[in-house]
Ligand code: SF4
């Protein structure tokens with residue numbers, strides 16, 4: 384796709400939009416930097432095993448139970464005894480503290496997420512398709528270059544520069560962790576989750592398609608133009624979604640101690656690919672998850688999102704309420720199937736065939752410039 388022709392095709396009004404957004408983004412970033420310097424996560428704490436759990440936990444922003452869980456101690460262990468009397472070594476304490484600190488949210492990163500979502504949203508709704516452009520020029524609509532740049536920005540800035548937290552996957556897990564008493568501020572965790580899910584609802588899963596750093600990394604690998612024949616074969620949604628749902632149920636059963644007997648145990652912890660952004664591979668299963676997800680991404684669309692991610696699952700449910708999304712004009716659609724081929728999932732197929740629960744749509748825009756009858760648009764549900 385020719386990017387320069389896209390820019391020359393967009394109207395003066397759309398160019399003004401574009402520059403206003405860029406200026407707005409710069410202002411938001413400057414404001415975010417002022418409020419919360421990225422260095423805040425570098426804070427270190429000077430704790431030792433002569434101290435008790437209840438001395439240390441509040442300083443780390445977790446409950447005593449939360450620290451006990453990190454130290455692999457029973458949640459009901461005595462919280463006022465020195466840690467060395469509970470058999471905790473200095474190394475174990477150091478590891479637990481590092482791990483808890485790595486999960487502290489960077490406020491600045493929330494601004495970056497807003498900026499990326501806003502940019503993706505405006506690209507899909509306003510900028511991707513030049514005003515009044517003829518359907519014959521549709522191949523110039525929604526050029527890939529701005530999307531790829533946006534994904535790279537997400538991986539580099541929201542991922543490697545700002546570290547793993549906050550991220551959508553952890554946001555939902557932290558809500559459940561606070562429900563079993565591992566965090567002292569359940570409402571703050573609910574608010575963080577609400578932040579992500581609201582963005583997912585405004586623009587259909589836009590937080591996954593345009594913002595999430597690990598989603599972006601998988602999307603970039605998938606976009607490498609190799610193994611195209613294999614990529615044409617899609618994973619069966621009923622299969623991937625069943626695994627994702629089962630994993631979520633198993634997570635809840637472990638989390639609430641219904642199986643395993645260790646309340647607060649988080650299975651996603653062992654599959655968390657966001658650790659990549661802190662270069663923190665604390666278990667072999669995490670290394671394996673990252674390697675497999677990225678390798679499989681070269682032949683299948685976002686395997687981690689499709690098979691594992693709990694936020695992927697919840698935001699798939701939330702797609703029913705999305706305000707802006709890919710809409711199909713039933714009167715113009717002749718069911719030729721061109722958009723179905725363009726979509727890397729069964730998402731557009733489910734919509735064309737009017738399925739009640741179609742596959743996740745990541746708002747990737749691949750289907751938006753292929754329809755010869757102009758039957759597909761990314762628009763509000765109020766405008767059919
Ligand atoms: S589903 Fe994928 S893109 Fe969405 S939060 Fe999970 S890892 Fe990120």
Ligand code: SF4
Nearest residue numbers: 726744745747748750
């Ligand atoms: S190609 Fe599929 S996933 Fe991408 S925007 Fe279209 S329907 Fe959604």
